[in-house]
Amino acid sequence: MIESVNTNQHGGRRWAAHGAIVLSFVVALEFVIMISPFAFVFYSVFNPFLLALNQSPLTRWLTAFFLPHMIVPPNELLKVIRIFGSWSFLGGAAVFLICAAQIYVGRLFRKGPALKGFYTIIRHPQYAALAIAALGLALMWPRFLTLALFAAMLFLYWLLAKNEEHRMLNRFGDSYRSYMEQTGMFLPRFIETVFIRKPATTQIGVGKTFAILAALLIVCVGSGFILRTYTVHHLPLEQIGNVDVITITKDDLESARELLPTALQDLTVARKLRDAQSRSGHRLLAYFIPIDYVMQGMIADTGPEWKLFQHHKTFSMIAEYIMHPFAHLTSGHAHHMAGMTHDAAMYASPMMKRRIIFLDVSTNGRALSSPFEDFGINTQRTPLFFVDVHLHTDEILQVKDTPTGSGWGSVPTPMF
Numbered sequence: 001m002i003e004s005v006n007t008n009q010h011g012g013r014r015w016a017a018h019g020a021i022v023l024s025f026v027v028a029l030e031f032v033i034m035i036s037p038f039a040f041v042f043y044s045v046f047n048p049f050l051l052a053l054n055q056s057p058l059t060r061w062l063t064a065f066f067l068p069h070m071i072v073p074p075n076e077l078l079k080v081i082r083i084f085g086s087w088s089f090l091g092g093a094a095v096f097l098i099c100a101a102q103i104y105v106g107r108l109f110r111k112g113p114a115l116k117g118f119y120t121i122i123r124h125p126q127y128a129a130l131a132i133a134a135l136g137l138a139l140m141w142p143r144f145l146t147l148a149l150f151a152a153m154l155f156l157y158w159l160l161a162k163n164e165e166h167r168m169l170n171r172f173g174d175s176y177r178s179y180m181e182q183t184g185m186f187l188p189r190f191i192e193t194v195f196i197r198k199p200a201t202t203q204i205g206v207g208k209t210f211a212i213l214a215a216l217l218i219v220c221v222g223s224g225f226i227l228r229t230y231t232v233h234h235l236p237l238e239q240i241g242n243v244d245v246i247t248i249t250k251d252d253l254e255s256a257r258e259l260l261p262t263a264l265q266d267l268t269v270a271r272k273l274r275d276a277q278s279r280s281g282h283r284l285l286a287y288f289i290p291i292d293y294v295m296q297g298m299i300a301d302t303g304p305e306w307k308l309f310q311h312h313k314t315f316s317m318i319a320e321y322i323m324h325p326f327a328h329l330t331s332g333h334a335h336h337m338a339g340m341t342h343d344a345a346m347y348a349s350p351m352m353k354r355r356i357i358f359l360d361v362s363t364n365g366r367a368l369s370s371p372f373e374d375f376g377i378n379t380q381r382t383p384l385f386f387v388d389v390h391l392h393t394d395e396i397l398q399v400k401d402t403p404t405g406s407g408w409g410s411v412p413t414p415m416f
Helices: 002-028 039-054 076-108 125-140 144-172 174-182 206-232 250-265 267-277 314-323 344-348 371-375
Strands: 237-240 243-247 283-290 353-362 380-390 396-401
Touching (some): 076 125, 076 314, 125 144, 144 206, 237 371, 250 267, 250 283, 250 380, 267 353, 267 396, 283 371
Parallel strands (some): 243 283
16 A cells, blocks of 8 residues: 555656656747747747736736847857756757656666666656756746746756665665765766755755755746846947837947937927827837837737748747857848948848837836836836837838737736
């Protein structure tokens, strides 16, 4: 009877752990799904959940982003973190597959517990590899929700690892205990000894178990809030006139300083902004972007060509996003084209044009007093219209209203 109960508990923990990793990866792979033809089906299920979280200030933070996603990371630290995300995902996935092959080959030939390869360094390299891959995904698609699920995943896999070690000790006795004393659980032993002198071989109490879960959540989610605060205060952001302006690259701020005053003086633009400027406590935010900026659909619905799920180039876009994380952000920022003369072709080139998307930014019951507050988690952003301008002539090329949502409708999208 006791063995049956233990087996059921082990099975339940395994299912819970596998469920956590699947859910974590589904949420973290949202960036893959949202640029695929299956985005409509996915968001018909997932978006109601996001919107439910978005209803309350207590849970809205879960849908927010904590790292730059629509702008080039504005300094070296944030660039390194983003590149680390790609390599963590690829490296973790590779190590997991290697260890999985080792496990199944061992089972096929009945060789007993896996103790070679990566298993000579740590006792649970598969779980560690999955954690590294999940961390990479969380840095590539940095919703707070992915961090919370990441913490839950780590906790459940720790429980599962403890349970497996208990069973291995019962089965192999001192030989496995000796192996535990020589290797770390998830980190090399010489690192783990800094925190844990001797691996625990007995069951851990309920209080300590929940303390570990709380610690994981505090560390993971707290790190996200620290990174978000750091990011917001390093954005390529400037107040020009009475409009807060954010650019995709820091270099484009100079162009924004030159072009935006002219755009604001246009009669049509001034008329459209008049109502928004009269709202007490609201602020005007303008995204100054290349006219063909690939991610503009996340800011506002500027046209069907910027709804990425309609491009049907999912695999090439995913590969580019992982292997060249800034290429899709920096394209279109050149102010000249090599080998092209100053003629009609150069004038008509998208590289010579910028799009300014104006949004009304507000929050319930509190006035916004600085540009940094435009990116608060509890702010509401409402797209108003966009203006296309020419870099060299300052000419207003187009003024066009936008729907209230983004190119993905009501789906909560990144702010920066």
